[in-house]
Amino acid sequence: MTLSHLATEDVFVVERNDADFRAGQGMTKGLGIVFRKFRKALFGKPNSDRADTEGQFNVQYPEERLVLPEAYRNMPILLYDDATGHELCTSCFQCERICPPQVIHITQAKDPATGKPVPAAANFVLEYDTCMSCGYCAEVCPFDAIKMDHDFELSTGNHPELDVNYDRLLRPISYYEAIAPTMWSDVKEQAMKKLQNNIKRRPGAIGRDHGQKVKGGAAVAVAATPVAGAAPAAAAKPRGPVAAIGKNMPEEKVAKLISIRAANAAKRGGGDAGAAPVAEAAPIVETVVDTPAASAAPSGPVAAIGQNMSEDKRAKLEAIRAAKRAQRGE
Amino acid sequence: MLKTEELQINIGPQHPSTHGVFRMLVTVDGETLVDLKPVFGYLHRNHEQLGEVNTYLQNMPFTDRLDYFNSMVNNHAYARAVETLAGVEVPERAQYIRVIMDELSRILNHATAMGFMLGDMGAWQTALLWGMREREKILDMFEYVSGARMMCNYCRFGGVVRDIDDWFITELKKLMQGLPHYFDDFEGLLLNSEILLARARNIGVLPKELALAYSVTGPVLRGSGVAYDIRKAEPYAVYDRFKFKVPVGTVGDVYDRFLVRIAEMRESYKILEQAIEQLPDATGGFINPKVKQQSLKAPAGEAYARVESPKGELGFYLVSDGSGSAYRYKVRAPSFINLSSLADMCKGYSIADVVVILGSIDIVMGEVDR
Amino acid sequence: MNPIAIGVFIVIALLTLGSGIMVVTVRNIIHSALWLIASFIGVAALYLLMEAEFLAVVQILVYAGAVSILVLFAIMLTRQVTGEGVRVVFERWWVALLIALGLFGVIVPTLWQHGSTWEEASKLAQVGPAPVEGTAAAGLQVATATEIGRSFMGEYLLPFEVISILLLMALIGAIVIAYEERTRRRRVLTLAEELALKKRGIVEPRDAEGAVVALDSEQA
């Protein structure tokens, strides 16, 4: 039976020409072609022209290097303005939320005088070993603070060093402009405009950028120098599915975070005994747990909510969700 | 006189020619193979569970890791599934770009797949390295346009990440000048070589009825004589605007699959030529602006979208419950289903043929184990 | 005879004798086969020492090359070769000793009587008509390839042909045995063949665990 949706003229049978008599011509033809390639490669110039199929094609890596295209993405880096020394990152947590392997950990800076949060990052830890360079953080960042680097020679012997913290992530804008000129020129003026009004909202000597670095002076040493002295005082890195906790976070914040995580694990342990089928998934969503402390996202289909969101914002989100469900008439 | 009893041999997970981590428990009587039990799962990465935890957009880079030779095709299939689920329409230019990327990916996949099979046969990788050279050229262009060579993460819901500019088009035209020479060299090298004929003809025969029974798809099915190609049977993404043919085998042995793949490369070349001519200009936009990628919410319901990947019918089945991530996410991987026919295809042949037959099915373990 | 030749001769003779003894005394059969090969090569070295090059080369080619492989194949394919359970010393070893001494007693006197010196010994080894004086073969020429070839085609043609026919029969016998064995083995039909047979309505007789029972022509 011929099962074929296709009109006959669309199909052609590959000819096997079993019958014809081959007295070694097939092999000699093959040998001839390989010899021609050999001659062209031996005497021909090494070539990388895309239209050509002869001559040597490989590049002697350490000496000669291929030019990386602008859009090339390896590991993310953060940008700071050469002139004012201010970082573009305002710790808005967008990148932390979108990151598929959840490798970004940001802590918001606080105004030392008033204690209120300020649009700047106190610490920004990125686990280079788990990051898969998908480029989502760069796409999603509203302030063009995080961009994808072109440096792929990152192999290192000591593993903790791959939890890259704020100082080693920062690069001057001139560095990024050099490696991706057109991409930066597209977003340049709106990034600079946002930076200006962010600086206005950063009162006085706030955040880590003032004073730490001479303005526009020595850029952060690019070489991955291990962070001197700040041994990971906090609890050993819980390696399981829970994202690692940054080394430089103040102790009590780490303790609070661990307690929340423990609660989640207990909650989740009980919660997903029976994976509810679609029909009655809705009721689980209904009984959203009220207290923010145990606000672990129920293991059901609701997206994971960032741990660091302020309480009122979380309540507002629940309200919107409830309204949506009511409107949908479950 | 000479009593031969059956021998259990493990063509083990780390054997040089098992295309990734895959084990075959082979029972052999003398030289002929009596029974073969495939064992896989070594590369299982919990892909479908991840699909349920991640939001739709977060899941896109993970689809690159399914069939890591054709990440463009995987992205395209996943994007189509979410687009049908969420009812997003894709601008013309983006569909053309996606078709160009799929056909380029088909050429590089067949070039390397045939190279690996010939390497298993003992041809010392000459064909493979010529195939790799063409693949490198194509990967450079993927890198230019998507940012990475193999893990492209190029499609978004309603279009693509970045538009292709005229540097890409000129390079594509240059590549198109070189490809016919490569096809001729490849065919001249081995197509009629007596030893290849001796090793490939009438080996691993999969008759038409059995191919349908096993629901194999792609070059394996077409090699057995069934003319079924999704680009023709259910045209998606502007494929109905191109004139191209579907190659079909007669006997369904290793040699037929080899011929079908080479013919398919030439057909993809024709599609690329037509796609470059008909490419709409940039005003059409390369992505549908109205779609909020991060927080895309799909209405409750289910959708199944399928694409003719170089290995067969690659399908994504999504069930949504209205939230930001899928409730059930299932991948119909062509390699997994084609592999199920391996055991019966190899019965009666010798051990040396098993490796060649496996090469002719062209599997990638990332897709099989998910 | 210069001192080197005598010295070398002694060494090689000892080696050959030693490996000969090892062949019969070592427990593992494979080891004894390997010692056998060593003794063959020792004999070849002796031939070379006597400048009978063709004979030495044929010895290596025929004995060390082919017969030893035959012996090794035979040992490996037929019985469990672990060596234990092999009786090393046969009870009636003294009978063998007697026969050996008798042989020795016959060979040594004849050699001693006829050819005490090296020249006469080499004459004994002369094959075919005595070399014509003055030709290259006049000197101390032990049979070279050309004389052996000429005598094969000339004086000893009949035995030469008879032996070749004998070998041919052995060859054909081996092939017949092998062919018989091959057809009797159970034939594993490939999938496509099974399907084709089914299509033609020829139901394959299958035994319990699904293996193809040999078609009638192979019923042993």
Place this chain on the structure above:
Amino acid sequence: MADALTQLGFASWLSVLIASIIKVTLILVGGSVGMMFLTWYERRAISYMQDRRGPNRVGPQGLLQPISEAIKTMTKEDATPREADRIVHFLAPVVMLGATVLSFAVIPWGRMFPVDLNAAVLFVIATGGLHSIGMMMAGWGSNNKFALLGGMRGVAQLISYEIPQVMAIIPVVLMTGSMSLQKIVEAQNDFGGLGWFVFSPVGLLGFALFFTASLAEGERTPFDIPEADSEIIAGYMTEYSGMKFAVFYLSNYMSNLAVCFITATLYLGGGNGPGVDALGGFAGGLLSLIYFLLKSFALFFIMVLIRATVPRLRVDQLMGFAWKFLLPLVLVNILSASFWVALLRWDQQWPQLTEWFGAPSTADATNWGRLAIAVVLTLLINAGAVALIMRLTNRNVQKHLYTTDEELALGLS
């Protein structure tokens, strides 16, 4: 060499001893350096065929690469399986290497003959035969099921290809009338150093068959059983690592070198070439050495070219090829060689022949009539045989290789 030393005052037997020791060291050094050069040469040649660059980092243009590899394999851990038969496991590579080095005793380097046995050609084949013993020992000694199977298959392959190889040499011996390599090289020296056997139809077919059979002896593609995937692991070399594996590798490449040298000597007139006699003396010897090396490395290039292009034969096809394709052709070649000798050499044995065509050619006056007749006749015989056998083997290759007669009757394949 020896007499030069006796003038120096050494005792005659001592000088012979020293001379032979020097000769042996020269051959061994030449052989192993040749082997190292071959590995580098093969990797560079294959890489150019595949549009890439071979080893070019270690030393100038990568020439020290084989040395670095030798050191690497030597430093690798040399493990012997616990249950293995220790002595046999250890001796296998020794026997393999010994057999290969033995054959170098006879091979000429250009015009310099180490030892001139009058049965030299047979000696080379005999040492080739010893390979199979080493292989059998390796297979048996490793106490590993696959190594034993691989060893047996390798030996079966060697034996079934030894017969066509030996028989391919018979025409050369017939044409020169002697088995000594020196006489064979001299016989190819007429026509100003270009009278090589390969230019005669008998020699051409003999060259092709001998070269193919020696591909199998040296385990080169398309007959490389050890690396074949049907061996699942590495055939008889499975349980070897470190130094012992390096010795196997060394003996493998040295036997390829020896095969190239022998083919060059037998068929391409090793060391003969235009201008060698004109120079004479030391310079002539040097030129002949250069010609000889050029010829053998051209032959090795063909081996590499085949290795880069042609896939591997399955074990049963390989055996079929030897018995059904090579053997009949070799027998036909011997027939045409006898015609060649009869037509060119006979005068008293067949008086009318000299009447019709005149006396057989002597050193200075070559009788072109006889030569032409001989060439035409042998060409007809050989070409006809080749075409016939190719048509026969081609027909049964198309048939499904596994069908027996009754399947054919059922019209299955």
